[in-house]
Amino acid sequence: MTKYRHGFHAGNFADVHKHVTLTALLQALERKDKGFLYLETHAGRGAYDLERSSEGRAAVAGIERVLAASQSHEELAAYAQAVAGWRSRSGNPRSYPGSPLIALAQLRVQDRAVLIELVREEASALGRTLPALESAGRRGPHVQVIEADGFERLRAYLPPSERRGLTLIDPPYEAQGDLARVEAAVAEALRRFQTGVIAVWYPIKDARDTAAWQAALRSRVTREMLAGELWLHPCDSRIALNGSGMLLVNPPFGIAERMRAWLPALRALLDAQRSGGASVRVL
Numbered sequence: 001m002t003k004y005r006h007g008f009h010a011g012n013f014a015d016v017h018k019h020v021t022l023t024a025l026l027q028a029l030e031r032k033d034k035g036f037l038y039l040e041t042h043a044g045r046g047a048y049d050l051e052r053s054s055e056g057r058a059a060v061a062g063i064e065r066v067l068a069a070s071q072s073h074e075e076l077a078a079y080a081q082a083v084a085g086w087r088s089r090s091g092n093p094r095s096y097p098g099s100p101l102i103a104l105a106q107l108r109v110q111d112r113a114v115l116i117e118l119v120r121e122e123a124s125a126l127g128r129t130l131p132a133l134e135s136a137g138r139r140g141p142h143v144q145v146i147e148a149d150g151f152e153r154l155r156a157y158l159p160p161s162e163r164r165g166l167t168l169i170d171p172p173y174e175a176q177g178d179l180a181r182v183e184a185a186v187a188e189a190l191r192r193f194q195t196g197v198i199a200v201w202y203p204i205k206d207a208r209d210t211a212a213w214q215a216a217l218r219s220r221v222t223r224e225m226l227a228g229e230l231w232l233h234p235c236d237s238r239i240a241l242n243g244s245g246m247l248l249v250n251p252p253f254g255i256a257e258r259m260r261a262w263l264p265a266l267r268a269l270l271d272a273q274r275s276g277g278a279s280v281r282v283l
Contacts, residue, residue: 010048011063011096013270014244016079017230018170018201019102020266021246023082024075024259025166025199026106028252035110036164039157041150041185042171043100043115045125047086050094063096065269073262082106099168100126104143113143114157116150123147151181159193170201179213186249187220194223197250204243207235217247218283225283226251228259230267232276243276247283256280 009015029036050063063083071077082105086097097105100115107113117123127145146153154167167189171178182200189198204210218225231243248255259280267278 010098011050013062013230013232014201014203014241015096016062016066016270017228017244017266018246019082019099020075020079020262021228021248021259022099022102022168022199023079023106024255024262025197025248025252026103027075027078028255028258029164029166029197030106030108032164033110034164035108035112035162036166037157037160037162038103038107038111038113039154039160039165039167040100040103040113040115041154041167041169043117043123043126043145043150044098045117045122046098046100046129047090048096048098049092050096062270065272066266069269073265075258075262076266078106099170101129103168104130107142109142111142112160112162114146115144116146116148116153118147118149120147151185154185155188155192158189158196160196165193165196167196167198168201169198173203183213183217183220186217190221190223190249195250197248197252200247200249202245202247203241204229204231204235204245205241210235210245214247214283221249223250225249226256226259226280227283228263228278228280230263230270230276230278232271232273234275256282 067080067083071080082102083097085105086101087093087095104113115126117126123145130143169182169185171182186198186200189196226248227245229243229245233239233242235242263278263280267276
């Protein structure tokens with residue numbers, strides 16, 4: 001079993017990129033009144049204390065930089081509001097909400113969430129965190145926390161009864177086979193639920209490896225795919241994490257145009273050295 005924890009990266013630039021994209025996707029899906037399923041395969045513990053995080057300094061250059069800036073785009077403003085709202089609710093000014101809490105803060109009463117986490121203590125911590133969201137009406141049957149392998153259990157929840165859904169796949173990428181498992185999970189999700197929206201976070205460590213993986217996935221997927229990428233270092237540099245990618249399958253209408261507006265603004269906030277870049281492209 002991997003030793004990965006989402007807390008190792010809480011609040012850094014890649015986390016911020018992922019969570020703003022998630023916020024934008026949820027906003028797009030909520031333009032229709034009909035409810036949908038939010039399914040997360042690697043949910044983590046829900047909330048993280050940046051004072052204790054090994055990524056504390058990276059968080060200062062990530063989430064803290066975003067919170068300190070005035071926001072000109074609704075997606076960035078909604079994300080900042082979600083983080084500030086969680087800190088107020090938890091009473092900890094250095095707490096950081098992971099993707100489950102970012103999503104639950106936005107979901108409506110007609111929506112539903114299934115949060116899957118493999119590591120027992122992480123899943124237990126997520127379950128203990130949910131009562132803090134009671135004021136938002138997210139308790140009871142609307143939210144399930146499942147301790148399981150998200151890759152294996154994904155098929156059990158698709159297709160959803162709502163016939164609308166967003167699946168977030170964000171594995172550790174520490175095991176050698178994780179990229180292949182992501183490919184298989186996306187293909188299986190589409191086989192069971194062809195019109196569902198899928199969001200995959202992926203690390204950018206080497207541009208050639210990223211391109212090869214995207215080509216392999218493209219050969220298995222016939223649906224529309226969109227890649228939004230943010231990098232703070234040249235994509236072929238010898239740094240552990242050069243950039244962050246979000247691959248969207250069946251992207252909601254208008255999301256590409258919106259991403260082309262807010263992603264450069266986010267890059268301007270996070271890329272203090274001006275050595276990186278951002279792109280939004282159809283694969």
